[in-house]
Amino acid sequence: MSESRRPARRGQSGSGGRNNRPRQARRPDASQSGLDQPRLAARDVLRAVRERDAYANLVLPGLLRERRLDGRDAALATELAYGAARARGLLDAVIADCAGRPIAEIDGPLLDVLQLGAYQLLRTRVAPHAAVATSVDLVRAEAGPGKAGFVNAVLRRVSERSEAEWVERLAPADPVGRLAFEHAHPTWIAQVFADALGADAGELEDVLVADDARPAVHLVARPGEISSEELALATGGEVGRYSPYAVYLDGGDPGLLDAVREGLAGVQDEGSQLVARALSLAPLDGPDTGRWLDLCAGPGGKAALLGALAGIEGGRLDAVEPVAHRADLIRKTTKELPVDVHVADGRDPGLEGGFDRILVDAPCTGLGALRRRPEARWRRQPSDVAGLAKLQRELLASAAELVRPGGVILYATCSPHLSETVAVVADAVRRHGLTALDTRELVPGVPGLGDGPSVQLWPHRQGTDAMFMAALRKP
């Protein structure tokens, strides 16, 4: 192994899910046994993402276990796989310039290694000769000396400039495009962030930087099971700033923690905790009869928190999810809680109305949680938005039917896209006669919430995912 173990500049963690079985997670064969194993693992993750649309953060853990990589080797593999997946647009622009040909004309397996090498050269403190040599070794072992020579030549060219110099040379001239390029985001997503920031669009660079940094792991202490103080003591973490259930961890695999294995705690971004809590705090007209509904509940993170909070008040939560295996995940997360899981479409779940509190945590583009899903920013397309916005409106219409007069709906997305947030809410207010409440009052103690009445959280302001929420009461 090399000096590459020095701390790298950027890194990450995340969540997601499809085609992620560890098909590629077999042990390396004999021809690979002399190779740098963390880099081989990172290369295999990039390959799985490219070839079969896998999610890096679901493939990598299985692969590390299969290959018995732990400690510093696991940390290096994680840093390189997630970092290269996240920075793909920037890396590809540099690689294409150095190769003198479009990315589409470079063989996929070579491109995986070039991205890995370019990432090390531009965004880590790995010594250039180690970055180039280990990349060349990876290609030589699989594709022979000719291809290895090509990779060697391209990476040597990459190493002739720093990241800042490449940005200077290749970034588009327009301000949003330039910032997007510099911080490895597609321009359209940077524009979505700028639009959502509105008058605060001057903070765009701060958002992009925060979105590109390794996020802390957030744990949720299950109410009634363990307090956040006890959880922080048990895990060596730090009690969260805003959610009374949050604990921050610096890194590591939270799945290995006793508290998580025993179901006393879960992994959940603090912003998501604040969403669930906001629904529980919303003022109703009339008494709370204890009928709560989570209309888009899979995989069950917020349902677990809501179920625990409803249970403390003697209430119950109905949890709706159309995808059977995601409904199974809700059952697993909420067992022993007063939660009834229904496999159904939230637009017509077949439940009797009259709910006091309804969460609509709608399917969305996820543009607010990109920091936790390394490759997602390069996969999402602007054309994804229209279909989701239609579904979001329909789900909110269904919630407006199911909530009782005086009851409250909390509409939430892990996206700041205006077409998925304020536009959907304004439409619901107009069509269904709902009243917008001041949602800022439902996240007490959280600074930087702007003019209301809805709440948009940001990684650079609150350190959470960019969750949106709006509380709506039926008159």
Ligand SMILES: C[S@@+](CC[C@H](N)C(=O)[O-])C[C@H]1O[C@@H](n2cnc3c(N)ncnc32)[C@H](O)[C@@H]1O
């Ligand atoms: C943003 S996720 C919800 C996350 C969840 N609340 C949690 O905290 O774990 C959206 C969920 O809505 C589900 N979904 C998709 N279409 C739906 C529909 N028509 N009705 C209800 N849920 C739907 C998705 O399968 C997904 O599990």
